[in-house]
Amino acid sequence: MSDPEIRDDRAAGRLEARQDGEVIGRIEYFVLEAPARALVPVHTIVEQAHEGKGVAGSLARELYAVAAREGVVVAPLCPYVVKWAERHPDEAPAADPALRTAALDWLRAHPGRF
Secondary structure, three states: OOOOEEEEEOOOOEEEEEEOOEEEEEEEEEEEOOOOOEEEEEEEEEOHHHOOOOHHHHHHHHHHHHHHHHOOEEOOOOHHHHHHHHHOOOOOOOOOHHHHHHHHHHHHHOOOOO
16 A cells, blocks of 8 residues: 555645545645634544554644645644644644634634534
């Protein structure tokens, strides 16, 4: 089995892990514009047949890599990404707590989005 291909579908707000043409995992996120631009992961989902194979970790790592390439931060609301970031502080710089508050406010203002 090969490593999954990871693609950012910004329009859909999904970072997807694909293998053999099928989505085997994803991080659902949105882009926060204010008070600063940030990627905000809300959910990490891995298909049951692919659990325990590092798919979620690969997705989290790539999300932080995308943010670094774009010069923005990640303000995680997803419990998995929060824990992953705590275990990988060298790859996952902490975001200003005000961004988490703003992200929660955005989520409350858009209840049907996630």
